[in-house]
Amino acid sequence: MPQPPQIVVENLVKHFTVSSGGFLRRQSRTVKALEGVSFTIAPGEVVGYIGPNGAGKSTTVKILSGILVPDSGTVLVSGRIPWRERQSHVAKIGVVFGQRSQLWWDLPVAESFALLREIYAVPEAQHAQTQAALVETLDIGSFLTTPVRQLSLGQRMRCELAASLLHRPEILFLDEPTIGLDAISKLAVREFVARLAREQGVTVLLTTHDMDDIEALCSRVLVIANGHVLSDGPLEALRQQVSRERWLVIETAQTLPPLPEGVAVLRTEGERITLGFDPERLAVAELIARLSQSMTIRDLFVQNPPIEEVIARFYQAPLPTAAP
Numbered sequence: 640m641p642q643p644p645q646i647v648v649e650n651l652v653k654h655f656t657v658s659s660g661g662f663l664r665r666q667s668r669t670v671k672a673l674e675g676v677s678f679t680i681a682p683g684e685v686v687g688y689i690g691p692n693g694a695g696k697s698t699t700v701k702i703l704s705g706i707l708v709p710d711s712g713t714v715l716v717s718g719r720i721p722w723r724e725r726q727s728h729v730a731k732i733g734v735v736f737g738q739r740s741q742l743w744w745d746l747p748v749a750e751s752f753a754l755l756r757e758i759y760a761v762p763e764a765q766h767a768q769t770q771a772a773l774v775e776t777l778d779i780g781s782f783l784t785t786p787v788r789q790l791s792l793g794q795r796m797r798c799e800l801a802a803s804l805l806h807r808p809e810i811l812f813l814d815e816p817t818i819g820l821d822a823i824s825k826l827a828v829r830e831f832v833a834r835l836a837r838e839q840g841v842t843v844l845l846t847t848h849d850m851d852d853i854e855a856l857c858s859r860v861l862v863i864a865n866g867h868v869l870s871d872g873p874l875e876a877l878r879q880q881v882s883r884e885r886w887l888v889i890e891t892a893q894t895l896p897p898l899p900e901g902v903a904v905l906r907t908e909g910e911r912i913t914l915g916f917d918p919e920r921l922a923v924a925e926l927i928a929r930l931s932q933s934m935t936i937r938d939l940f941v942q943n944p945p946i947e948e949v950i951a952r953f954y955q956a957p958l959p960t961a962a963p
């Protein structure tokens with residue numbers, strides 16, 4: 640039986656009024672950050688929340704975590720209205736904003752952790768146990784006594800993750816958790832989040848511009864643009880919605896013969912040529928056979944277009960017109 644949703648968002652609307660101009664010619668305009676956003680998330684799901692800059696992602700996360708109040712619409716997180724029941728709500732959620740720190744800049748990491756224990760009123764024994772487990776899995780033991788401002792970004796992000804989980808939340812909101820990290824730190828963060836969801840059933844809503852984060856972690860992706868949800872489903876479904884195109888990459892020292900209709904050269908790098916084609920119009924075996932008739936191919940492989948390209952095309956597609 641499907642589980643009842645843990646997060647229910649219905650018709651969320653949030654507008655901001657921003658003033659511009661000088662003291663005398665002051666003007667104000669309305670920024671429509673969210674224009675009727677709805678979705679549900681089941682317990683234990685790991686959902687990617689993606690969209691171009693300014694789409695409304697952070698605004699959604701701020702409302703879900705009780706920081707912002709929407710103009711209209713309803714939100715229930717484990718049956719709670721986040722901005723009404725803020726205290727009991729924050730005790731059950733963890734939040735990491737990659738661009739901001741929840742740690743005290745001048746204090747050693749361990750002291751920040753101790754302060755968080757007090758803020759969340761976590762019993763000492765439970766705190767010690769959770770902290771020990773987090774220190775081990777995130778490998779942050781060697782800099783617990785270092786002031787936060789002296790940590791590298793990768794070290795700090797691992798501490799942020801630990802800080803957000805010390806009170807054992809059932810839901811984790813991650814806003815750009817891998818931004819600016821090197822490849823190894825990104826992998827460490829991804830692996831940690833995957834384990835958290837798998838082993839402890841923590842629900843994760845992950846906002847990111849990094850498609851590798853999405854591919855590594857999310858069984859489902861919500862796409863938002865201009866305050867509207869444009870798509871909701873597995874990444875593969877999104878790919879198919881945008882294009883059936885596949886790529887044939889060939890290596891050859893020769894020049895290409897005239898190509899069959901519907902096949903295009905996408906890029907040429909030295910002796911490596913990437914062709915785009917629609918497998919429903921022309922089967923890959925047929926394409927290879929036709930090319931091989933008039934040239935020698937040294938190596939070849941077929942691949943899907945990188946997900947970044949798929950998403951970029953999706954963002955460029957015409958947006959639904961807003962209701963007047």
Ligand SMILES: Nc1ncnc2c1ncn2[C@@H]1O[C@H](COP(=O)(O)OP(=O)(O)OP(=O)(O)O)[C@@H](O)[C@H]1O
Binds near residue numbers: 671691693697698
């Ligand atoms: N406090 C605010 N005051 C005025 N406008 C705001 C405020 N917060 C957000 N906005 C505007 O609302 C829109 C949505 O912003 P939001 O931060 O939710 O986007 P985002 O999808 O998180 O973008 P990014 O990927 O760039 O982080 C933007 O146009 C932004 O400028």
